[in-house]
Amino acid sequence: MQPKHSELWHHLTEEDVFEALNSHQHQGLDASSITERQRLFGANIISSRAATPAWKRLLLQFHNPLIYILLIATLVTFFLQEYVDAGVILAVVLINALIGFIQESKAEAAINSLKNLLSAQARVIRDGQVQTISASELVPGDLLILASGDKVSADIRLYECKDLQIDESALTGESVASQKTLRRLDKDTLLADRQNMAFAGTLVTYGTGKGVVIATGDHTETGKIAHMIAEATQIDTPLTRKIHAFSRLLLWVILGLALATFAIGLLYGMAATETFMAAVALAVAAIPEGLPAVVTITLAIGVRRMAKRNAIIRTLSAVETLGSTTVICSDKTGTLTENQMTVQAIFAAGHRYQISGSGYQPEGEITPASGSPELGDNLALQHCLRAGLISNDSLLKFKSERWQVEGDPTEGALITAALKSGLESADCHQDYPRLDSIPFESDRQYMATLHATPQGEKLLYLKGSVEQVLKRCKEQMTSQGQTENLNSSAINAQVETLAAQGLRVLAFACQKLPSEVNNLDAFQTHEAEEQLCFIGLQAMIDPPRAEAIRAVATCQSAGINIKMITGDHALTAGAIAKQIGILSAEESLDQGKTQKVLTGRDLAEMSDHELLDCVEQVSVYARVAPEQKLKLVTALQAHSQVVAMTGDGVNDAPALKQADIGIAMGLSGTEVAKEASDMVLTDDNFSSIEAAVEEGRTVFDNLIKFISWILPTNLGQGLVIMLAILLGVTLPVLPVQALWLNMTTAVFLGLMLAFEPKEPGIMTRAPREPNSPILSVEMIGRIVSVSSLLLLGAFGLFQWSQSHGASLEESRTLAVTLFVIVQSFFLLNCRSLSRSLFKTEMLSNLWIWGGIAAMLLAQLLFIYLPIMNQLFHSAPLSFNYWLVMLAYGAAVLLLVELEKALWRRHKIKQA
Structure with missing residues (x-):
């Protein structure tokens, strides 16, 4: 339960807010009201979601059709007293489940970490007294006191503020601290623009304020996001979907073959037990x-x-999902x-200058436009830079191996620009000591400071919005330091040009004052009458990362659509999108519902x-609310897109959870975003996503290579057994021998394909179709052809050796070893x-050669070690048999290469 008007607090007058909450602006709540409200509204905490029990998470590891097949095979072989077979199969199942369980045991702590956003302590006014209480005890109607450095503990409607600025980037995505005001706002004001409100989990960066609590716990904006995280659907990954579909198909194929084998055996008059054993042998082999x-x-x-490339994976399937990604939605x-x-x-x-460099690192150059004087020849420019440096309440410090701002980010940018020009902060503050100041207030829209000069004069600097500064100016400074009449039209034209580029523009002015003036009282009293001198404009933006521009281009060349979803303003978002390459230069903002930039207000309508x-057509979304991010991701998924969502704030968490893969920022990201994600970038660098996509595609390629390699073995063994049943002859391969084949070759040979390096051109091909089958027609054809070659070789060699007087054990060993030899050659094809x-670099994957060597060693033990002969019913082979098998394996390799060449020619003709 929470008070009414939950969506209208910003629209009500202060009197109506206090009346609705039955609270007093000076006294706050009394003890009896607090007790009653704590009973009604509960503690100011965000509810935790019930965690899935460990036993259930462990059992879910077995919820897979392929695992069902293995468990059935384990039971059947156990009851048939094939204990070695049953034990090995069960061990494989348990190891696989254990690996998955360990990976998923990192409980989803997104909602629990949201609790940490609520400050542990809060200062309130109760019964007319200032008290410090646990934040969990706050109730609607409490009067909360805010100061710089405080974390807001509940959603509040402000009723007092002095120069109050709050960093709401984690909640709204707005890159600049929000300037707070007390004025009543329109009903439809977006969350990011509700300047008379403060929200739980945000940080006070400057000034002071007081507000009345209007929502606590789950009913705060942060609590609503927690609810959205809990409600977000857990999406199956493309790999999961494909493996499940493939496993179901394999289940029915194997069961069908086993039943067919059993039925055929009975029709041929074979004993039921013998026929059943043959069916089990086929199932185990397949x-x-x-x-x-x-x-x-x-x-x-x-x-x-991925970890080596600055990406930490929280769920295994996220690796492959990146390779399937068709859309990246980026904050x-x-x-x-x-x-x-x-x-x-x-x-x-009247002159324009460009400044190179980005961020707060004071490295870069100020370059004049064509025809503009150099920095040292423009006194107005020097005044403008100095004003930005000393008419400033923030500090720029080098900490933790990087430059950081203590205070307002905008003021930090002004300090950096001045340092790039060669000004020294300490010298300027010493030469121009501050005597008085008028702090910035959102209603005033400017800051003024009074300084003594080295010449003994007094100098006033004013910085603020263009409108407020220009209306206080009569003159403008020339490059020689003289004054001339103000050219407002030229200045406003520059402002429009800069604003169109998404730049935030600040204006600067100055005034020389009599030496006896030591404060700004007269200026505050008669500010409208003052006649200042305009000295310049400084235009700033949160610039794009250079590496992000390259990464976006690479992803686009890989057929991945990049969309920007931000809480920032449309103009700024559009400008950044054009610089990065998400929007082309000709794409404008005024094309109705088909425009390339949509706002949260557009989406709401x-x-x-x-x-x-x-x-799918719109590339940039600005001023977007958290629930709208979630809605956008869901809409893209409705078009069968595989969506990767990047983000760092609390507001990104529900969309991160809903996306096929959520990617959080490791340095700047909140714990909420990290816990809601599948992957965390340790360097906060979009270019690491490019590396992740590349790795994801490589992983999927290698999985397909493995599946294309392993299935011919299983199908070939099944066909050998079926043919033996059809012809009424002895089985060439026993169940225990089939199990030896399947497990040793998978580990020593097939697993080595996981180490294959990326294919050339992997980032220039289009993403896989999300609904495409796991195996293409080409791969299915290859599996059938190689299976047929294995059937021909193994069955033929078995019958040939039998006809030439070999023992049954020798013939079966020959058939099994032929499988090993052909699989080793076929591994090179794959x-x-x-x-x-x-045309493949033979030594680019040394694991392949190590695996082949290990497999041959294991097979030699299988053939020549007496204890292995007893366990697996094998027998030693003569040297001549090896020559025949190696020749047959080489022939299979050449035939597969010929088939690949025919497919390449076919694709060229189609193209």
């Missing part, structure tokens, strides 16, 4: 026991590779941009159907599914 383990291990290898502030305001242009004495129609083996 089941790719190593597939779940190798999939998990391959993904884990991808996780390790702007701190993700595509530096999250550091930077002055990029200055206009002084759209129906769900209209949003679905335009969501290093690339389309390129020629002979």
